[in-house]
Amino acid sequence: MEEVDENRREAFKKLFETVQDHLPHGFEALMQYNMPNFVVPKSIYPNGYHCSPKDPLPFIGVAAQKNHITLYHMGIYAKPELLDWFVAEYPKHMTTKLNMGKSCIRFSNTKTLPYALIAELVRKMTVQDWIELYEKQLTKA
DSSP states (O other): OTTSOHHHHHHHHHHHHHHHHHSOTTOEEEEETTEEEEEEOTTTOTTOBTTBTTSOEEEEEEEEOSSOEEEEEHHHHHOHHHHHHHHHHHHHHOSSOOEEOSSEEEESOTTOOOHHHHHHHHHTOOHHHHHHHHHHHHHHO
16 A cells, blocks of 8 residues: 555555445455455365466456556456346446457546445455366367
8 A cells, every 4th residue: 555656645545445345245356466465265266377377366356557447347358238237237337438459447536436336336346257267268268
């Protein structure tokens, strides 16, 4: 947290805590890919991440970059229905245009993050849901 620019630190911390406080039981917080990540621990999913099996399966990451704070949500990338839900809900919480990549949601204005929407998003997928979806995606590849 100390490495985050002080202009973004409060929002970054609140975003991290929002994710942490609303994720279903079983996910674990750790540093992965140079940012705080919430993962499926190897004690639950010993196979780990297919790209690097020694690492636990990533699910959500929170990053502070030069021009924005980013929430990386692998479930949004893997489950089109969840993405559609989020895109439809976003305008109900925000007046700014959604800035999004395949799994990342970028927030440039740190004073207006939609914490309630993010809390609702992270509650929508359990550890078991994520493992099943992840394995289903692997069989398609």
